Amino acid sequence: MSPQQKALILPEKQGNFKVGSRSIPSPGIGQLLVKVHSAALNPVDYKIQDDGIFVTHYPAVLGVDIAGIVEELGEGVENFRKGDKVLAHGNPSIIDQGAFQQYSLTVATSTAKIPSSQSFDSAATVPQGLDTAIAGLYGKHLGAGIAPPWAKTASDLEPKYPIVILGGSSSVGSYTIQLARLSGFYPIITTASPNNEDLVKDYGATHFFDRHLSGRQLMAAISEVTDSPIRIVYDAISLPETQSVGWGLLAQNGILVLTLPPSVKEDEGKGRKAVSTIGSPHVPYDEEIFRSSWAMIEKWLSEGTIQPNNYEILPNGLEGIIGGLERMRMEQVSGTKLVAHPQETK
Structure with missing residues (x-):
């Protein structure tokens, strides 16, 4: 060589x-x-x-x-x-x-x-897309901190509740949809361009909405799907306009997961939080989450659990x-x- x-x-x-x-x-x-x-x-x-x-x-x-x-x-x-x-x-x-x-x-x-x-x-x-989705959903320091499905016991099982993923056709969004399915979220609501509707549904989204809807229009559409509070919004795009939409969807004490620094102000909310996640196993956060998830990747890909x-x-x-x-x-x-x-x- x-x-x-x-x-x-x-x-x-x-x-x-x-x-x-x-x-x-x-x-x-x-x-x-x-x-x-x-x-x-x-x-x-x-x-x-x-x-x-x-x-x-x-x-x-x-x-x-x-x-x-x-x-x-x-x-x-x-x-x-x-x-x-x-x-x-x-x-x-x-x-x-x-x-x-x-x-x-x-x-x-x-x-x-x-x-x-x-x-x-x-x-x-x-690697990057999946790790960012993992950090945002399961990270205790820079994420929503929910129990990862590969480490759950019977006592960890949670009742099904909705999740909204903004930008579901992006790499991070697509893996977030798939992990949300593994974690038992329902409904799994996502936004994307209309030409990517079939794609995000193949990944596991149960409900699709056009990414061009205004925040008010999206909120009204989601209210037709579920009357449960939205505790988690994962904004895979995280531009100021999408952050504003995601922030508006959140219930009290909900969390907005971002892939870029927050542009929303937490003090405007009622206990709501915005967290900017880091999808890297090389930073000193949530190292055990990454170590345990990387041990699963070959199996997930082999079984088709992760596409x-x-x-x-x-x-x-x-x-x-x-x-x-x-x-x-x-x-x-x-x-x-x-x-x-x-x-x-x-």
Whole structure:
């Protein structure tokens, strides 16, 4: 194996991406070296570039969604072997763990085997979206803190109550719908563009409403579906206008889960809370939630309990990521994950 690899490098804060060469790293304790066959794109990737957030050391390699083959095992890794097909949640704040390169280090506790029923491309759509949904629903520190369904006992079972998911066709929204189904929420109400109605219902939404409805219109529509109080709204979009809609739907003491910082003011509510979640197993919050959920991912994918996102393959390997991120900036991607093939870089 050549000691050099190709990577999409961000040379400086708020700089421009360029394809270059860097050394292939060696795995440390609890790590794996993965040959990256598929890397999916996320909005956070262009937000890091545009706003200079999250990453403090440059040059940097961004990207968090990894799928590939195990090339080498670090000390203490017991559940994997060389040649395993895996998916993993990368870490763009550490250059060796970014997804947008041909070889990446992954952490064993946030790596899972890919079942034979799934491809590298489909598996690559899972990590960031699923982890953000998990953190927002089950995280005790930065989430709604409900009991995760894979850890429930009979005493944890809760009566069915509704949940509203704004942006159900987004990656985070789609996994939130699926986890809400696992957790026994009913009804599972979501908003999306009309052309994505069938998609969100396939994921498990019981009721769909057009995302262009005003807050008042949506509240009226939901009141026709359920007269139970809305205790949880998961806003997978989290723009100021969607936050305002979600906030207005919440019952007293309800919680609005966000993927961006809150723009609503809690003191305007009656015991309502807004929490901005962080869907990363690499931050010191809710580590046990992530550890236990990653232990379930292979089983969920194998059984079809969790369906990966629809995806589109970008051309030209790592080079294609630049155009893909621009399309995401321009809001030209809907209901689909963009996936690059680093090994196809020329």
